[in-house]
Amino acid sequence: NAVFHNGEPMTSKDVVFTFTRLLDAKNKLPMRVFFSPIEGVEATGPHQVRFHLSKPFGPLLAVMSSATEIVNENALKEKDPKLFPIGTGPYKFVEWVKDDHITLERWDKYHRAGRPYLDRVIFYAPADDTVRLTGLQTGRFNWIQTVPPQRIPDLEKARDIKSSPGRPYFPFFFMLNASKPPLNDKRVRQAIAWALDRSEIVKLVYFGSHVVTAEPTPEPSVWGTGANAHKSGPDLAKAKQLLSDAGVGGGLTLTYLVKSQVPVLVKTGEILREQLKKVGITLEVQPLESGQYFESLVGKKFDVAGAWWSVTVDPDMFYNPLQHSTSAWNFTGFKSEEADKRLDAFRYTASAAARKKMYPEIVRWFQEEGSLIIFSNEIQRYWTKPNVNGVVPLSSLELRFEDVWIA
Known part of the structure; x- marks a missing residue:
């Protein structure tokens, strides 16, 4: 029941298209290096595919979970995916203001009922650790990824900031x-x-x-x-x-x-x-x-x-x-x-x-x-305002906000 952000349902055809495109050497996609044992993918039903491998491939599931995303053929033909990404995730792309921010909004056709909790997520990317921390302390940001390392012992004791588990x-x-x-x-x-x-x-x-x-x-x-x-x-x-x-x-x-x-x-x-x-x-x-x-x-x-x-x-x-x-x-x-x-x-x-x-x-x-x-x-550890909940680091380094909520 997954639906792309352009309104098209995700089916096995999208999986076949994704991997056919990825495995084609002419496309020069860098993530191809992770999928070398895959010779091809075929659709065996509307929501089922079969992967054909040249050899047994131990890390197949790990690679599939973190080294690529399923894409939609029509979306790629209509707009540059680097500027207008279309996926099936909990938030859809709204805008990118170069050197400033990226805005995502809740996708109301997300396949998990009742998710995500937040209506909008805006990403800023200040390069300086201190600027990020100041933004969190002043309330400009709710969540930041990195703080000045030497400040960690003090921040762990702070009442106006909390951190996720560290991995x-x-x-x-x-x-x-x-x-x-x-x-x-x-x-x-x-x-x-x-x-x-x-x-x-x-x-x-x-x-x-x-x-x-x-x-x-x-x-x-x-x-x-x-x-x-x-x-x-x-x-x-x-x-x-x-x-x-x-x-x-x-x-x-x-x-x-x-x-x-x-x-x-x-x-x-x-x-x-x-x-x-x-x-x-x-x-x-x-x-x-x-x-x-x-x-x-x-x-x-x-x-x-x-x-x-x-x-x-x-x-x-x-x-x-x-x-x-x-x-x-x-x-x-x-x-x-x-x-x-x-x-x-x-x-x-x-x-x-x-x-x-x-x-x-x-x-x-x-x-x-x-x-x-x-x-x-x-x-990997995330720092938030005390009322932000559900933030967990992942070994894939993905930032998942579908379960994040604000009290």
Whole structure:
């Protein structure tokens, strides 16, 4: 009983159209990387479809739940979906005022009876954490996503603000360019991993807003393993020995690529610079505008890059696009037959129990290879006025307001 915001009922035809469009390489849709085992989709009834897979696909349901949306063919033909999105969700798109706000209104044909509760939701995107917090305190905003990390202890005690539960759903990590010297040498990558002090970075940069971890999906995720190949680190002596063995013990200069619009990652680079200095590595922090950052990332014109990843419902959605040799999103340039073998086995195993059993070794193996070094996971947590209820963070990072209500 789902209905698109243009009034058309959602049927199996829309599912077939969505995936036919997504899987067509000519459309160059970036999310296609997540759906490579799907060969096609056919309608077997008005509200039933059959997916044809080239192989068993363990993360199929996780990928479908978070990496695409069902779209309507007529809606796409009539208007640019980037400017006029049409879906079946609880709120329909009303307007977008560039660099200011997006307005959504209640969809009265939403498939859940009695939902949503709110009549309208307006999204603003002030870049500064303090501006957002001030807006919440003054009543301009009812809900905000991020606050200044150093203010968290005080805000947890505030009477005029409340927070949702916090969940570590957002991994932060370093990408090491393994496609060229000196980081194509595993020993140099491992030296950086042994010199890294995750706890210091989280303490000095992120305060209480991150958890220290070496994996993309730490507990309480069902995929949490606790694996950490460098648990006894930092070990500066071991790092220096690895650099010496690699022939760069006399000193090394690397560049750290980071988006200037993400000041916490700039600060992270500055702390990392001081940590690596202890083992003879000079790290030059290079903040770049977003476009330049991605251009350098794709062109592999960097040594180390600060980054984050937003899709962690299933860890395949982290490791496969970022580390498989055939992925266009493998920005580190790391290529290994062994890596592909492990990733393929994890992806193409249908049994959840079997995948769970093989996963800890995958985490540890990639930690020992070191082209991705995870150092923390941001706690997804929302801050609201006391009368806002029903706000819950999701591992897909979706913002669901269908169950949100104001007392």
